[in-house]
Amino acid sequence: MITAEEYKNEIKSAWCPGCSNFGILTAVRNALFSSRIKPHEIVLVSGIGQAAKLPHYLRCNFFNGLHGRALPAATAIKAVNPNLKVLVTTGDGDCYGEGGNHFIGAVRRNPDIKVVVHNNEIYALTKGQASPTTPYGTKTKLQFDGVKIPPFDPLLVALALGCGFVARGFAGELVHLADLISESFKFKGFALIDVIQPCIIFGQHKPEFYKDKVFKLTREHCISDYDSAMKLLRTSTEKIPIGIFYKKERECFGAKSDITCSEPEVIKRSVAELMSEFC
């Protein structure tokens, strides 16, 4: 039996004291051990940003790559060795800004990877510029007279692209968030969990503000109904729904089995066979 302790390490966090990232870290850890995944069976993949440091704070395999480029790396890791579990931890700037084209590519390609986006609606590590999800009109140091472009809606875009697991979590609802991540591991395909992660330094609102704003989707919402998911995401309301909006499996990208071994005898045979085709 695996315990949460196995995932703990001694690495000192570079997050701000009181940051809601700590909550997400706890939820990820709880989801991993409750899904009975051992530390050597999973690869945590990230890009650059505060969210992308999360893999360092768990004792497991990790690939901490380049800003915006977590999804291509994660896609290929899972594709060549389907025995590995792959979870991406990324931020709104990393995933929806710098990595925008990869987000589109990965959703369409549908590798069996789980993506947790710490969406704080701001570039915090670079000290407070607008991110793709910063609300229209928000004033920042750089966008001093307000953001002039409408925000990117990740869940709506993902659903439009055919994403098979579209969910929203909240960093202040840890049990709910851990459940979402555990559910994503039961699902085969690209799973997007966009997490409301209020930034305590540059955020518009404090975490408490969201506590009353969010509400959990219930069974009344049919998660296999594409149209009602679309409608729900397109309807703007005072309250913010969290939970799974849509879930449907489709064909995944990647090899059927582990292809990481290059067997000399097998390769010799295929090279010999291929050479004969040139004769």
Add this chain to the structure above:
Amino acid sequence: MNCGASEAKKLTMRTTLLICGKAGQGIQTIGYIISKLFVKSGYDIFAWQDFQSRIRGGETSFRIVVSDGKVRSLPESFDIIVSLDKENTKFYLPLLKKEGIAIYQGATDKNVISPPIEELSEKAGGSKFYANMVLTGIIAEVVCGELSLVNNIIKREFEDKSEDVVSANINAAKLGYEWSLKNNVKKFCKITPKKSDGEKMLISGNEAIALGAIAGGCKFISAYPMTPSSGIITYLSKTSDKTGILAEQAEDEISAVNMAIGASYAGARAMTSTSGGGFSLMVEGLSLAGMTEIPLVIVLAQRPGPATGLPTRTEQGDLLFALHAGHGEFPRFIFAPTSADDAYKLMLKAFDMSQKYRVPVIILSDQYLADSYWTLNNFDVNAIALTDYYAQTQKNFMSYKITDSGISAGMKPGSSENLVTADSDEHDESGHITEVLAIRKKMNEKRWRKFKLMEKEISHPKISPSKDPQIILVAWGTNSLIVEEAAEKLSQSGIESVAVSYSELWPLRVPEALMNVDSMIFAVENNLTGQFANLLKTKGVKIAGIISKYDGEPFTSEQIAEAVRKKL
């Protein structure tokens, strides 16, 4: 049609053909079938294609050099020029030898053979669509090829087409062949069929690179289509059912390189391929491979730049870019194949070196190699070794263990309970982010320490034998064989010359033959500034001059010989 009397000339060592037309007319198919016919008839060929960056129209040619010995470069002019497009011939006819033969429909010149190609095509398959096969039949007869061989080649080429299409194509070739026979076109028959062993391969540069990748153990390729590199992933994709390779077209080159690095982290031998513009996008990923010490092979098929440049032409303009690409300092290998044969072998070495040292390896190809066809003996499959460089001991495994050699053996994640890490930040031995500057210093030194050992892996350049030559011609990559031929020509004309050809460029090794010699050393390069010459100068090699070509076309040996004569 005015063919004149039959005056079959004697067999020469070298017969040259140029087949031209508009893009979309099937010029490549004619060229490939005729090339195959020669190989099946026991000859060696070398062929190269020139295109324009368009899908239909324009000028395109397929140039074939045939000989019964080794063919190493393209000629200045051609014995036979055939065209599917009358307009087009204006562009290529200046390349016809004085005693050469031209064939195209609608010619008014009585010295040109003008077959009724369209009429024969209609007769064969009810449309003009089979014109290229009519012409194939004519050429086959002119060069004394056997029709049965042509039929077999067509059947194989069109094996995925319907029976009707195959028989119409065969019929078209037959009608062309018979027309040529009946009208006694064969006055320029320079080639008599030889007994063929039939075992030689006809293979393109891109195919040889791809086959080398398979033999090197490649299991994953991700790439974004870009001329002239696309043939590599295309071949690896269409053969994936036999090899088990996963070939994926990425959404862009940034994704392509990061996917390859991800696959390699997971333990699969992985590569990507591109041309200059795409490589520009991969540069950040190259630096990631350097920092994370994850094996990576990149094929950079050069074409003239800057920017979009001449997309379908050739150049060697990216050497210094490949050498300096990527922020920060990290070791790398750069290889530049001299031929299709060399390309295959260097791909094996590239994967091996990349695995052994956990560094990126860049293969510098170019359009000249990518789109050329070569006659080769089968590669020796027993030379495929695929050494496993992964960590043997499982105790205290750390992904970035500091060692004397600088090499930290890798491990496949999931293969044991050990944890495998990779970090683009500076990191400690366990792979975790560090800002301890003393560790940064040690890690930077560790990575660079590998370079000393990497130098020892490099083979010296090939040097043609000679005593006290007057001239030394230094070449790298695809120029090498042309330069070797030029050196022979110069020597024959009394200017004692040797060629020094490099295919393993970096780490740079300079042989004694280039140091402290009285010979004049010329660097021959398909670029403007003499990029390799500049590298050699840093090692103390005295370069007397640079012979450069940067108009998008490859050198001919005569151009090089002439350039040397002018410099004397």
